[in-house]
Amino acid sequence: MAEPAAGTAGGFGFDSLKASMARGDVLLALGIICIVCGLIFPLPTWLLDISLxxxxxxSVLILMTVLFIERPLDFTTFPTTLLIATMLRLSLNVATTRLILAGGHEGIDxxxxxxxxxxxxxxxxNFVIGLIVFGILIIINFVVITKGSGRIAEVAARFSLDAMPGKQMAIDSDMSAGLITxxxxxxxxxxxxxxxxxxxxMDGAAKFVRGDAIAGLIITxxxxIGGIVIGTLQHDLDIGEATHTYTYLTVGDGLVSQIPALLVSIAAGLLVSKGGVSGSADKALFKQFSQxxxxxxxxxxTMSFMAVxxxxxxxxxxxxxxxTGFLSYxxxxxxxRTNQQRLQLAASEASKVKPAEEPISKSLAMDIIRLELGYGLLALVNGEGHKLTDQVKGLRRQLAEEMGVVLPSVRIQDNLQLPASDYIV
Known part of the structure; x- marks a missing residue:
């Protein structure tokens, strides 16, 4: 009986671990632990290459995801993702710094x-070119993209918070009016x-990107400086060789870290500037430019003028x-063509509309019966005991009761053009 219990316990542990990995819980925890270990323990070069x-x-995956999402709320985990990406780059910066300072005297490998x-x-x-390119990337990332996206996120957060009571009241009123369930x-x-x-x-996550750029500049x-000091004082390298080797490795490290940082900063800028735009970025841009x-x-x-x-x-x-001329045409x-199709569709829809049904009162409308009397017969209208109007009403009632036929009202009027004892119906 003990063997099944042990197997059950072992099976439970393996199954729970497998289920946790399927959900991503353990994988995320292991990833964070690996990032922290990179800050403490040295990494071999092959593992560093894989990590870089x-x-x-x-970073490319983050940027592509931001480009194809329909709305910012479809990527609500972006601040967390941004923090993980920033910690990964900083951990790799520490690992590369350790390798550069410890083995830079051996060469650029x-x-x-x-x-x-x-x-x-x-x-x-020419490592001077690398320094210039690295500095330009730092300026683009820190001064332009990060600062702009951070300001957009700050304003969006403020206005979103200020507009929340009004939006909640609008939702409540729509529900009270029965417009929504x-x-x-x-x-x-x-x-x-x-x-x-x-x-x-996102307002707080922008600070991570800015701090990452500053940290990359300081680490460089x-x-x-540390490489030149270590190379000249501890490994007896001449100043020129130490400067070339350590600058080469440092600038290469800076470029490898700044390019992903730049991609993530662009993704953050695209995400916070997407407010109010429906659909993916490529479709929205093409649709609005093509209008x-x-x-x-x-x-x-303008391009033709500049060409000559x-x-x-x-x-x-x-x-x-x-x-551009071909695209415009x-x-x-x-x-x-789209406008013509829209007009044709509207015309066809209008032709398909059923005419309004006539009210039933028109179907029941009856012609008016008019009785014109000569001046000699006018005494019958108001005669005592046998008024003509009362006799007509009685006749209509009798026909309705016996035959089910409702005669229309009879209009009685005089006609001086008729002979005295004549009448016309």
């Missing part, structure tokens, strides 16, 4: 193949709360002029 490639892949490849691709043999009202309240929390979290200068073909036509004219200006290359501007034709 993973960081780049993760000390920090792995990814850093070496980035340094060779962007810098070549209770379930739909509950869903709208949940979306409203998520929107407020999301923009508030520490690596360069105004005149803008493309003016752009084509002296000193400017003809081929690039002429190609762009032809491309094509979109104008599509716009006309």
């Amino acid at each position: 490639a993973l960081s780049i892949t993760f 000390a920090a792995g193949h990814v850093i070496k490849a980035f340094g060779a691709f962007i810098m070549g043999d 209770e379930e739909e009202a509950r869903k709208r309240r949940t979306d409203l709360e998520q929107e407020s929390n999301f923009y508030g979290a 200068f520490v690596n360069i 105004y073909p005149k803008g493309l036509a003016l752009t084509s004219g 200006m002296p000193g400017l290359p003809f081929l690039p501007f002429a190609t762009l002029a032809a491309l 094509y979109l104008q034709k599509e716009l006309i």
Whole structure:
């Protein structure tokens, strides 16, 4: 009996672990633990290469996800994702700093193949170019994208919080008027709360991106200065060789870390600036640009003018002029065709509308019977005891009771054109 119990216990542990990994609980926890371990323990070069490639892949995935979501609330985990990506990059920065300072005297292979490849691709043999490119990336990320997206997130969070009472009252009034159901009202309240929390979290998440850029800049200068000091004083390298080697490795490390940071910053900017835009970014941009073909036509004219200006290359501007002109012509034709189809559809829908049914009173309408009397017969109308009007009413009532036929009202009037004893019905 003990063996099944042990098997059950062992099976329970394995099954629960498998279920947790399927839900992502254990995987996320293991990922966070690995990031923290990267801050403490040294990493081999092969593992560092894999981690750097993973960081780049993760950043590209974040950017592509932001591009294709329909609305910002479809990616409410972005602030958490941003924090994880930032911690991953900082952990890798610490790991690469350890490898650069510890083994930089051995050559440019000390920090792995990814850093070496980035340094060779962007810098070549001139590390000054790498420093300039790295500085430009820092400025673009920190001054332009991060600052702008942070301001957008701050304003969006403030206005979202201020507008929440009014939106809640609008939801309550719509539900009271019967325009929406209770379930739909509950869903709208949940979306409203998520929107407020999301923009508030994005306001704080922008600080992570800004701090990441500052940390990358500080780490770069520490690596360069510390590497030169370690190389010259501890490993007897001359100042030129130490400067070239450690600057090469440091700038390569900075580029590998700043490119993912730049991608994530762009994703954050796109996400917070997407408020009020429905649909994915590519569809929304194409739809809105294609609505105004005149803008493309003016752009084509401007490019044509620049193509013939002296000193400017003809081929690039002429190609762009032809491309924008073709797009303007094509979109104008599509716009006309769409409007015609819309008018035809509206006309066909109008023709399909059933004419309004005539009221039943018109179907029951009866012709008026008029009795015209000569002046000699007028005494019958108001005769004592046998008024003509009373006799007509009695006749109508008798016909209705016996035959079920309701005669219309009879109008009695005089006609002086008739002979004295004649009448006309």
